[in-house]
Amino acid sequence: MFGKNKTDTKQEDPAGGERQGFFKRLRSRLNRGDSWLTYDLANLAPGGKIDEDTLDELESLLVMGDVGIDTTERIIAELQASLARKQLNDVEALFAGLRQSLLSILQPVAVPLEIPQQSNPFVILMVGVNGAGKTTTIGKLAKRLLDQGMSVMLAAGDTFRAAAVEQLQVWGERNDVPVIAQQSGADPAAVIFDAWEAASARGIDVLLADTAGRLQNQQGLMDELTKVRRVIARQDEQAPHEIMLVLDASQGQNALVQAEKFHDALALTGITVTKLDGSAKGGILLAIANQLQVPVRFIGIGEAAEDMQPFSAEDFVDALMSRDTQA
Numbered sequence: 001m002f003g004k005n006k007t008d009t010k011q012e013d014p015a016g017g018e019r020q021g022f023f024k025r026l027r028s029r030l031n032r033g034d035s036w037l038t039y040d041l042a043n044l045a046p047g048g049k050i051d052e053d054t055l056d057e058l059e060s061l062l063v064m065g066d067v068g069i070d071t072t073e074r075i076i077a078e079l080q081a082s083l084a085r086k087q088l089n090d091v092e093a094l095f096a097g098l099r100q101s102l103l104s105i106l107q108p109v110a111v112p113l114e115i116p117q118q119s120n121p122f123v124i125l126m127v128g129v130n131g132a133g134k135t136t137t138i139g140k141l142a143k144r145l146l147d148q149g150m151s152v153m154l155a156a157g158d159t160f161r162a163a164a165v166e167q168l169q170v171w172g173e174r175n176d177v178p179v180i181a182q183q184s185g186a187d188p189a190a191v192i193f194d195a196w197e198a199a200s201a202r203g204i205d206v207l208l209a210d211t212a213g214r215l216q217n218q219q220g221l222m223d224e225l226t227k228v229r230r231v232i233a234r235q236d237e238q239a240p241h242e243i244m245l246v247l248d249a250s251q252g253q254n255a256l257v258q259a260e261k262f263h264d265a266l267a268l269t270g271i272t273v274t275k276l277d278g279s280a281k282g283g284i285l286l287a288i289a290n291q292l293q294v295p296v297r298f299i300g301i302g303e304a305a306e307d308m309q310p311f312s313a314e315d316f317v318d319a320l321m322s323r324d325t326q327a
Contacts, residue, residue, distance in 0.1 A: 022309045026301050027319040029277045050088040055079055058098075066252045068287035075101045099317055105286055106313035111295035113242065113270060113310075115150065121199040121207040123232055123239040125192075127225060127262055128246035130161065130213030133274035133300065137246050138208050139171030140300070140308040146175060150205040155195030156181035157188040157228065158212040168210055178202075188212065188224065189231040196235050209240070222265045229266065244270040244297065249284055256287050263292055270297040272308070277301040282320055 044054050055076055062072040078101045082088050088097055115122050124141070128134045135158070142152045154172050156179055158164035165181045172179035180195035192209045199207040209232075211225060232239045245262050247255045255273075262268055271294050273285055289296060299316070300308040 022301070022306065023312075023315045023319055025307075026276060026299075026316075027322045029301060044091075044094075048090050050083065050090065050094050052080075052083070054094070055083065058094075062283065065283035066287065067283035068253060068256060068291070071105065071287045071290040074105070074290060078104075095321065099321055102286065102317045102320070103313055105290050106296075106316060109289040109293060109296045110311050110313040111297070113295075113297045115145075115148075115206060120236045120239070121153070121196060121204050122241050123196065123207045123209060123236070124242040124244055125209050125211065125225075125229065125232070125240040126244050126246060127211050127266065127268075128213060129248075129258060132213070132246045132248040132251075134213060134246040135164065135167050135171065135210060136303065137272050137274060137298070137300065137308065138168065138210055139175065140305045141298075142171065142175045142177055142208055143305045144308075145206050146177070151203070152177045152206050152208060153195060153199045153202070153204045154179040155192045155207060155209040157192045157195075158210045159184055159186045159188055159191060160212045164210070164212070189228045192228055193231050193235070196232060196239075200235070222261070225266060242269050243267065244272060245294075246272050246274060247284075247288070249273050249276045249282065252284055253287070255284050256291060259288050259292055259294070263294060268292075268294045270295050272296075272298040272300065273311075274300040274308075277307075282316075285316070 044057050058079070059072055059076045062075060063069065067075070075098070079088065079094070079097050082093075082097045088094050126134050126138055138154065142154065145152050152175070154168055154177060156165040156168045158168070159182065165179075165184070169179050169181065178198075180191065180198050182191050182194070188211060195207055195209065198204075209228075211228065212221065229240060229243070243266050245259060245268050247259060249255065251258070259268070259271065271288065271292075273288075273296060276282055276299055285296065285299070288294070296311040298308050299311050
């Protein structure tokens with residue numbers, strides 16, 4: 001979990017009922033109906049024999065499941081090597097081999113967000129396109145940080161979208177945290193600069209800075225984000241300490257394109273994947289992990305605060321490959 005406030009045990013062990021309930025719900029969403037992977041994988045080799053034809057069918061399932069061409073090729077190549085070594089004798093061996101392959105992709109990016117003790121505010125710059133759930137993620141993250149015993153401030157850097165400031169202020173009131181805002185159309189960099197000064201003066205632990213949702217192909221708006229980053233760095237050369245991209249899982253391969261463009265422009269340090277409840281696939285997370293190797297901090301499956309949890313590679317793969325949707 002977070003590095004700060006290690007004496008607070010209430011949130012230190014989220015593997016209790018709340019976390020177990022989260023992954024139970026994730027499992028049911030990823031495997032509802034005729035799942036893209038689990039249901040079909042169990043029926044790829046009804047006679048129990050695993051061969052190249054089986055792997056060809058699996059390759060098609062992975063591609064259709066938003067895993068992407070490059071990542072699918074990596075997975076299939078690993079399974080073909082096992083098949084050549086005669087290690088894929090039956091469906092159970094195929095399941096085991098696939099699970100290991102998925103873990104090898106996801107475990108390197110399953111890195112929790114660590115917030116160290118420091119004199120200046122720890123600045124988290126939140127970026128992403130409209131509709132990805134960025135502002136909602138800020139609210140959920142603020143609550144999580146508060147539960148860790150940290151003080152939090154919000155910066156309303158989205159000065160263009162109608163009602164964006166009001167939406168952030170609602171989250172601020174809900175969590176009882178201050179929100180720094182200016183009038184509509186104000187310079188986002190100026191808003192976040194003012195927020196940093198206020199957070200520093202008040203001894204705030206974490207500053208969560210919202211930004212305007214933008215498409216990755218809007219170069220002017222992407223340039224604005226780099227300006228915001230430069231302005232923050234003038235106050236603290238290490239800031240922003242986290243540049244977190246919020247991605248909508250239901251966008252499929254377009255989410256990967258978004259991640260690549262934002263990473264090129266800003267050098268992302270973390271990703272939160274939202275709306276996994278809106279996609280019965282979940283494979284896009286594998287594509288992002290394989291292509292970018294950027295830490296995946298959180299995943300989300302709903303609107304409630306507890307519907308966002310730290311990303312666990314093992315829990316995610318177990319949910320993806322579960323053959324018991326009632327578990």
